[in-house]
Amino acid sequence: MNLDWSQIVPYIPFMLEGIWVTLQFVIVSIIFGFIVGTVLALFKISSIKPLRFFADAYTSMFRGTPLILQLMIIYLAVPQLTGYDISPFLSAILAFGLNSSAYVSEIIRAGISAVDKGQTEAAVALGVPYRQMMIDIILPQALKNILPALMNEFITLTKESAIVSTIGYLDLMRRGQVVGANLYRNFEPLLFVGLIYWGLVMVLSLIGKWVEGRLSVGD
Amino acid sequence: MSVINVEHLYKSFGKNDVLKDISINIKQGEVVSVIGPSGSGKSTFLRCINLLEQPTEGKITVAGVALTDPKTNVTKAREKIGMVFQHFHLFPHLTVLENLTYAPLKVKRVSKAEAEEKALALLERVGLSDKKDSYPNSLSGGQKQRVAIARALSMEPDLMLFDEPTSALDPEMVKEVLDVMKDLAQSGMTMLVVTHEMGFAREVADRVIFLDQGLLIEEGKPEEFFSAPKSERAKDFLDKIL
Numbered sequence: 074m075n076l077d078w079s080q081i082v083p084y085i086p087f088m089l090e091g092i093w094v095t096l097q098f099v100i101v102s103i104i105f106g107f108i109v110g111t112v113l114a115l116f117k118i119s120s121i122k123p124l125r126f127f128a129d130a131y132t133s134m135f136r137g138t139p140l141i142l143q144l145m146i147i148y149l150a151v152p153q154l155t156g157y158d159i160s161p162f163l164s165a166i167l168a169f170g171l172n173s174s175a176y177v178s179e180i181i182r183a184g185i186s187a188v189d190k191g192q193t194e195a196a197v198a199l200g201v202p203y204r205q206m207m208i209d210i211i212l213p214q215a216l217k218n219i220l221p222a223l224m225n226e227f228i229t230l231t232k233e234s235a236i237v238s239t240i241g242y243l244d245l246m247r248r249g250q251v252v253g254a255n256l257y258r259n260f261e262p263l264l265f266v267g268l269i270y271w272g273l274v275m276v277l278s279l280i281g282k283w284v285e286g287r288l289s290v291g292d
Numbered sequence: 293m294s295v296i297n298v299e300h301l302y303k304s305f306g307k308n309d310v311l312k313d314i315s316i317n318i319k320q321g322e323v324v325s326v327i328g329p330s331g332s333g334k335s336t337f338l339r340c341i342n343l344l345e346q347p348t349e350g351k352i353t354v355a356g357v358a359l360t361d362p363k364t365n366v367t368k369a370r371e372k373i374g375m376v377f378q379h380f381h382l383f384p385h386l387t388v389l390e391n392l393t394y395a396p397l398k399v400k401r402v403s404k405a406e407a408e409e410k411a412l413a414l415l416e417r418v419g420l421s422d423k424k425d426s427y428p429n430s431l432s433g434g435q436k437q438r439v440a441i442a443r444a445l446s447m448e449p450d451l452m453l454f455d456e457p458t459s460a461l462d463p464e465m466v467k468e469v470l471d472v473m474k475d476l477a478q479s480g481m482t483m484l485v486v487t488h489e490m491g492f493a494r495e496v497a498d499r500v501i502f503l504d505q506g507l508l509i510e511e512g513k514p515e516e517f518f519s520a521p522k523s524e525r526a527k528d529f530l531d532k533i534l
Contacts, residue, residue, distance in 0.1 A: 189381070191377060194381060195383070198342055198344065200371030200447065201367075205398055205399075288385075290427065
């Protein structure tokens with residue numbers, strides 16, 4: 074055992090900066106994935122066949138291949154095809170957002186079908202147009218039911234975000250590796266970074282609990 | 293003036309013919325009870341009136357609007373057709389007051405002050421003013437159904453459809469809902485009521501229509517229908533339940 078925590082002290086600010094770098098694209102990816110996922114979920118329950126087909130094919134593709142492969146295709150292969158030099162940040166958002174939306178769409182679809190059919194009928198009978206009914210009546214109830222599953226997806230995304238270290242994006246994980254390589258000591262920086270990830274996920278769980286409490290009015 | 297006019301209505305679910313050639317004309321202010329054994333198609337018939345079920349064939353005109361005409365904006369037309377369900381279907385994430393103001397605010401786009409004023413008046417009318425800030429899940433079945441009636445009235449409909457409004461209630465709560473419906477009938481509302489409450493059909497309805505196996509078997513004034521039904525099937529039915 075030759076642990077020496079003092080050695081990483083000069084690198085702590087460098088590693089802490091990684092929190093914000095990671096959070097930046099995780100937050101954007103979550104929002105992006107949630108919006109696209111909601112639209113896909115609406116496609117899946119739509120009566121228009123091509124939309125349903127598209128959403129199902131999309132989900133099948135993004136769930137059926139490794140995330141790291143999707144990231145590589147977007148970061149390495151797309152520039153070859155289009156000549157556009159895509160930044161690591163944009164690649165990360167696209168890969169994580171598009172991937173997450175496939176999972177989120179399944180969660181939301183299940184949530185929507187779990188809402189009592191009578192709710193739709195009551196809204197329809199009052200003359201509420203489809204869009205408004207979805208936004209005001211169905212989705213809020215669906216969201217309440219699926220919140221734990223949704224939080225789970227967001228937590229997974231936060232942790233999986235470490236995969237962007239493979240395209241040289243200086244996120245939390247990458248910074249841990251850089252410090253390890255500089256010091257020829259890996260245990261301390263990796264453990265440090267690991268604690269930060271755990272902390273981030275804890276905060277996310279607490280937010281989830283809080284939102285769940287807020288949404289349970291009326292029960 | 294006729295509020296509901298149904299001509300040669302047919303409805304099938306796959307190979308199952310639920311309604312066969314139903315025609316009926318309901319006048320302004322009339323209260324009509326639809327009765328019949330379970331599976332007779334009476335709920336489906338009611339749900340066809342606001343196109344919750346799409347008729348297979350036939351013509352439905354409500355308040356002068358030809359609902360079955362493909363060019364008709366059905367969503368718009370439904371604003372004028374109030375509906376009350378067996379299982380209430382209140383919006384559980386909204387308070388009682390919000391349940392009543394939601395459609396006027398979002399569909400009719402009246403001002404918040406106006407919507408709330410009307411909602412409070414309606415709550416007063418169904419005797420639930422003190423529950424305006426409660427959530428539906430904290431109410432009893434009877435209270436929920438009274439709120440549901442008030443919610444339907446909040447859109448100021450030309451007519452009201454009731455789909456077995458008391459069937460899901462505990463017996464001691466049936467009366468409070470029927471009282472609200474009686475009050476509504478007396479105020480001149482046109483009502484079409486699918487019900488198992490023969491007392492209500494006898495006392496309040498102007499006309500009773502009897503459905504069996506998707507056919508309109510018999511219709512008439514309640515006193516005549518209940519004391520001297522003309523058809524065998526209606527006789528059988530009444531023998532079983534009375």
